[in-house]
Amino acid sequence: MELSTSEKILDVAQSLVVAGGYNGFSYADISEAIGIRKASIHHHFPTKAALVSVLVGRYVRQAQEGLKSLRDHVPDPVDQLDAYLAYWQKCVIDSSEPFCVCAMLASEMQMLPDEVARQVRLHFQSLAEWLASVLKSGEEQGAFQLDVSPGEEAQILVASVHGALLSARALGDAKLFLAILGPQVARLRA
Amino acid sequence: MELSTSEKILDVAQSLVVAGGYNGFSYADISEAIGIRKASIHHHFPTKAALVSVLVGRYVRQAQEGLKSLRDHVPDPVDQLDAYLAYWQKCVIDSSEPFCVCAMLASEMQMLPDEVARQVRLHFQSLAEWLASVLKSGEEQGAFQLDVSPGEEAQILVASVHGALLSARALGDAKLFLAILGPQVARLRA
DNA sequence: CGATGCCTACCTATTAGTAGGAAGACAACA
DNA sequence: TGTTGTCTTCCTACTAATAGGTAGGCATCG
Numbered sequence: 001m002e003l004s005t006s007e008k009i010l011d012v013a014q015s016l017v018v019a020g021g022y023n024g025f026s027y028a029d030i031s032e033a034i035g036i037r038k039a040s041i042h043h044h045f046p047t048k049a050a051l052v053s054v055l056v057g058r059y060v061r062q063a064q065e066g067l068k069s070l071r072d073h074v075p076d077p078v079d080q081l082d083a084y085l086a087y088w089q090k091c092v093i094d095s096s097e098p099f100c101v102c103a104m105l106a107s108e109m110q111m112l113p114d115e116v117a118r119q120v121r122l123h124f125q126s127l128a129e130w131l132a133s134v135l136k137s138g139e140e141q142g143a144f145q146l147d148v149s150p151g152e153e154a155q156i157l158v159a160s161v162h163g164a165l166l167s168a169r170a171l172g173d174a175k176l177f178l179a180i181l182g183p184q185v186a187r188l189r190a
Numbered sequence: 191m192e193l194s195t196s197e198k199i200l201d202v203a204q205s206l207v208v209a210g211g212y213n214g215f216s217y218a219d220i221s222e223a224i225g226i227r228k229a230s231i232h233h234h235f236p237t238k239a240a241l242v243s244v245l246v247g248r249y250v251r252q253a254q255e256g257l258k259s260l261r262d263h264v265p266d267p268v269d270q271l272d273a274y275l276a277y278w279q280k281c282v283i284d285s286s287e288p289f290c291v292c293a294m295l296a297s298e299m300q301m302l303p304d305e306v307a308r309q310v311r312l313h314f315q316s317l318a319e320w321l322a323s324v325l326k327s328g329e330e331q332g333a334f335q336l337d338v339s340p341g342e343e344a345q346i347l348v349a350s351v352h353g354a355l356l357s358a359r360a361l362g363d364a365k366l367f368l369a370i371l372g373p374q375v376a377r378l379r380a
Numbered sequence: 381c382g383a384t385g386c387c388t389a390c391c392t393a394t395t396a397g398t399a400g401g402a403a404g405a406c407a408a409c410a
Numbered sequence: 411t412g413t414t415g416t417c418t419t420c421c422t423a424c425t426a427a428t429a430g431g432t433a434g435g436c437a438t439c440g
Contacts, residue, residue, distance in 0.1 A: 005419080020301045023213040026395065040420050042397065099297070106360035107289070107297045111210045124360045148373045155357060159370045160346070163353025167345060170296035170314045180349045183338045187377070195385075216429060230386050232431065387436075395428065402421075409414080 006044045008034045010055050018099045021108050022052060022116070049113040052105075056119045059101045063123065067130045077138030078189070081131075085181050088161060092174045099169060103162040128154045135188070145190040153188070160184050196234045198224045200245050208289045211298050212242060212306070239303040242295075246309045249291045253313065257320045267328030268379070271321075275371050278351060282364045289359060293352040318344045325378070335380040343378070350374050 003011070012033045016025035027038045027048070045051035067084070074080045091097045102123040109117055131154035138144035146153045164180040167173075193201070202223045206215035217228045217238070235241035257274070264270045281287045292313040299307055321344035328334035336343045354370040357363075 020213065020298055021211055023210065024298060024301055027397085028394075037421060038396085039398080039422080043419065046397085048396065102360075103356060104297055106356050107294055108210055108214060109359050109362075111214055120360055121362070124357060147377055152369060152373065155366065156350070156370050156373060159353030159357045160350055161353070162356050163349030163351070166293060166296050166352050166356075167314060167349045169299050170292075170310055172299075172311070176345065179342060180346050183342065183346060187337060217431085218428075227387060228430085229388080229432080233385065236431085238430065382440095384439085385437090387434100389433085389435105391430105391432070393429075393431105396426095398425070399423085400421100401423105403419085405416100405418080407414105407416085410412090 005034075005036065005040075009036075009041055009044055009051070010058060013051060013055050014059065014101060015097070017052065017055065017101055018097055018104055021104050022112060023108070049116065053113065053115050053119065056101060056105065056116055056123075060119060060123045060126075064126060064130075067127075071130070071134070076143070077134045077141065078143050080134050081138070081185060081188075084131075084134075085161070085178075085185065088165065089178050089181075092165065092168055092177045095174075098174075099165050100162060103165060106162075124158065128158050130154075131157050138188075142190055144188045146188065157184070195224075195226065195230075199226075199231055199234055199241070200248060203241060203245050204249065204291060205287070207242065207245065207291055208287055208294055211294050212302060213298070239306065243303070243305050243309065246291060246295065246306055246313075250309060250313045250316075254316060254320075257317075261320070261324070266333070267324045267331065268333050270324050271328070271375060271378075274321075274324075275351070275368075275375065278355065279368050279371075282355065282358050282367045285364075288364075289355050290352060293355065296352075314348065318348050320344075321347050328378075332380055334378045336378065347374070 009030055012030050013025065016029055016033075019025075027041050030036075030041055031038045041051075045054065066087075070080050070083055074083055088100075102120045105112060105116065105120045106124065109120065112120070128151070132150040135144055135146060135153050135157075136150040139146050139150060148156075160181060164177045167180065168176040199220055202220050203215065206219055206223075209215075217231050220226075220231055221228045231241075235244065256277075260270050260273055264273055278290075292310045295302060295306065295310045296314065299310065302310070318341070322340040325334055325336060325343050325347075326340040329336055329340060338346075350371060354367045357370065358366040
């Protein structure tokens with residue numbers, strides 16, 4: 001089935017945000033990409049702030065669903081963590097989405113519309129919570145051995161993932177992502 | 191002594207880049223901040239690309255000088271690493287420069303002028319090299335115990351530092367930086 | 381003198397956003 | 411059945427503000 005126009009707009013806008021952030025794209029860019037007039041985009045999303053807010057909302061929801069289904073369908077916490085990292089590794093390798101929308105926006109935090117900033121903050125929190133719960137389960141099963149609390153270890157992982165995405169992008173070296181995260185998860189293993 | 195106009199321009203532009211990236215500021219912003227006309231800025235820096243290139247060049251040079259003098263004046267590799275992290279911790283805590291210029295620009299890599307992208311890439315490389323040499327010295331002295339090679343461990347640290355800066359910014363929590371980096375350097379200690 | 385620093389005044393392209401209309405889909409209804 | 415009326419989608423055409431950048435003039439200083 002064909003994608004609806006508003007979904008096409010969101011898809012294009014998302015890849016533009018990933019590429020250049022909130023100030024790195026315009027309605028004209030989207031217009032050109034999907035063959036529609038600028039005014040038609042305003043019909044679907046009255047302001048840029050509203051567009052990005054819907055976009056981030058969708059992204060956060062999809063991420064939460066993905067992480068939740070990972071916890072539900074993959075039994076082993078070690079495999080859950082591996083699957084999460086494999087997702088990003090794939091994104092980086094095939095350049096389909098070589099950066100996290102919320103990480104991108106977090107770097108521009110100070111100039112984001114309030115609502116978007118709030119959403120980004122919540123995403124960082126819920127991601128850390130998910131990782132903390134995975135690490136805690138793994139620790140209880142004796143599969144992980146943590147130096148600090150699951151919550152603190154989760155914050156380290158969140159930072160490592162985003163930092164590794166950034167390094168890979170900066171150096172144009174997709175393999176760098178796993179080179180950084182590999183040792184980081186290896187040391188968690190009991 | 192008074193700062194020269196071009197240094198004032200660079201200072202303001204740098205804090206604007208840190209806040210919002212390459213596309214997050216304009217000549218008008220600088221003009222307003224230092225009380226000078228837009229055209230006068232063009233007199234000092236003919237194009238925005240040239241301005242940012244000079245700005246990044248200055249930043250990279252200062253960083254290299256700082257790191258070099260740290261290696262020269264601080265004997266212990268462990269103290270060298272601590273001093274490097276203390277520098278960023280201070281920047282984050284007092285909000286003087288809560289993010290790395292090159293990390294900010296790295297996130298926008300795909301839309302940067304070629305010359306600036308090159309400079310950012312080089313900064314990431316030289317930072318990793320410095321950290322690798324510090325880690326190697328520390329390992330040889332028995333002060334560090336590394337799981338992987340100094341080079342790989344350095345890439346992990348670069349990613350951790352930038353990721354921690356990003357998390358601290360995203361959550362608006364300055365203490366998060368050290369909460370992430372503390373355990374990371376602790377595990378390196380023999 | 382010439383170079384430097386800063387100015388006024390201007391330019392063109394692009395920005396986000398608006399007003400109002402045409403075309404089609406889809407009911408409700410006589 | 412045809413005929414409304416409304417809703418959605420997209421359009422042309424426009425706006426005011428801002429973007430980066432240019433031309434040329436006026437002081438000042440070595």
